[in-house]
Amino acid sequence: MTTIKNVAVLGATGNVGPAITSALASSGFTVTVLTRSAQPPSNLPPNVTVRTVDYTSRDSLSSALAGQDAVISALAGAAVPLQKQVIDVAAEVGVKRFVPSEFGINTRKARGSAIGKILGGKIEVVDYLKEKEGSGLTWTGVATGLFFDWGLERTGLGVINLKERTSTVVDSGNERFQTSTLAQVGRAVVHVLQHPDETANKYISTSSFNVSQNEIISAVEDLTGTKFPVTARQSSADLQKSGEEKLAKGDWTAFFDLLRAWNNGDGRGNALSEEESGNKLIGLEGEDLKTVLREWLRKEGVLKA
Ligand SMILES: NC(=O)c1ccc[n+]([C@@H]2O[C@H](COP(=O)([O-])OP(=O)(O)OC[C@H]3O[C@@H](n4cnc5c(N)ncnc54)[C@H](OP(=O)(O)O)[C@@H]3O)[C@@H](O)[C@H]2O)c1
Incomplete structure (x- = not known):
């Protein structure tokens, strides 16, 4: 059985990142926040470690991700494609699970549509994670609406x-x-990491x-x-x-x-239909x-x- 204890959060300082970080930190995970900023973020709980990272440097990423069991990405916009570099390094240093920055509409369903063009970066990152499945790094996509x-x-x-x-x-x-409320997004991430085997290499949809x-x-x-x-x-x-x-x-x-x-x-x-909902799989009310x-x-x- 896979156990996840040490969790790195990217994009923790944004809109949804604080809710994910707080939920993890109050659920027994050891949380490290990676940020580009040299200034300590003010919107995060006190019991997390904050590390400055340079997303363009493999060395910087490698030392930040060593010893982490899971990486949760809440990166957005121009930072979405940077996740591929993070995924490569995460696989190299033995991270077990990568949760890409989805947290919106089900991008698996948006491929080929007009909105899917805008969300193309996210779609590519999940495709990339699927390609890397043999590397030992597993993934879970979480669509929350x-x-x-x-x-x-x-x-x-x-x-x-x-x-x-x-x-x-x-x-x-x-x-x-x-x-989903922001708090529910945080809980969804916690429940995914508490059910690592059931959620390995899966794209799940959850909601409030x-x-x-x-x-x-x-x-x-x-x-x-x-x-x-x-x-x-x-x-x-x-x-x-x-x-x-x-x-x-x-x-x-x-x-x-x-x-x-x-x-x-x-x-x-x-x-989100009853059949499609991942709430039951991860035990989320x-x-x-x-x-x-x-x-x-x-x-x-x-x-x-
Ligand atoms: N479902 C919805 O209604 C909804 C609404 C909003 C967002 N979302 C989704 O939630 C996820 C996170 O979005 P968000 O709005 O929380 O993100 P955000 O606030 O725009 O950014 C999150 C963090 O990413 C880092 N970042 C931003 N630009 C970067 C860059 N160019 N390079 C490296 N890092 C960068 C920053 O952290 P540091 O400065 O600390 O490095 C920032 O605080 C995305 O997938 C987004 O699509 C969904």
């Missing part, structure tokens, strides 16, 4: 306008999509819950006792078209249009929509603490 609380805090998920007490929906608003835009609106209305009428409706066909047009011009903000169409377009079918929304509304000062 949209970050629910993170998206609520930034944009009301593009659905709820708290200030105006209105809402916006794509198509009918009834299509359900896969979503599936939810539709109308279910979010209705739950917010119940919790606040206020109506949030739909004052704007977007068409997923228009979003897909504008996304593809932007992409053709090299404008990667296309991602946001394409993502809304992917998640919310009627009939897109990107909710879902979450309650209203509990998560209540917490957000409290943070926003809409509900009393």
Whole structure:
């Protein structure tokens, strides 16, 4: 049986990295954070070791990864292709498991689509890990869907306008999509590492819950006792078209249009089905929509603490 104890986290200082790092550090793993920064990060728990790393130097990576059982990558954007170099070094120094930076829509399903072009770097990294399976390094891809609380805090998920007490929906608003809170993403990583044999060389999809835009609106209305009428409706066909047009011009903000169409377009079918869900495999419980929304509304000062 594989045992994982020492875990290195890359990209720990970003949006999702702190949630992953905190979950690991509070679950008995010995965590080392790798960062490019010479300054100690301020958004991480105290019981982690922080090491500065140069991703372009094999020596730097090699000494940082020696003795690690697993590497969790939460690198993003331009750093996504750098993961291949990290994978090579991880295999050389005997790391057992690499968890690439997925943590979004299921990129295995996006290949060949417009959004798949933007996510091409991620798709290539998982392909690369599959090629390296004989090297002794195993991998687990973790698709979590949209970050629910993170998206609520930034944009009301593009659905709820708290200030105006209105809402916006794509198509009918009834299509359900896969979503996870940041804390759930952290727990998913912990549960993967606690089930190393079951998750070896697998791409799994997990979630807090599936939810539709109308279910979010209705739950917010119940919790606040206020109506949030739909004052704007977007068409997923228009979003897909504008996304593809932007992409053709090299404008990667296309991602946001394409993502809304992917998640919310009627009939897109990107909710996580019972059969596809990896929650059972890794022993991960879902979450309650209203509990998560209540917490957000409290943070926003809409509900009393
Ligand atoms: N599902 C969703 O709704 C959702 C939302 C956001 C992100 N995500 C996914 O979550 C993953 C992490 O995204 P994030 O938003 O947390 O990342 P992020 O905050 O943009 O960046 C994470 C960290 O990566 C390191 N980094 C950034 N650029 C780099 C570069 N060029 N070279 C080397 N390191 C670099 C930085 O760490 P140091 O400075 O410490 O080295 C940074 O703090 C990605 O796969 C992303 O697609 C999903």
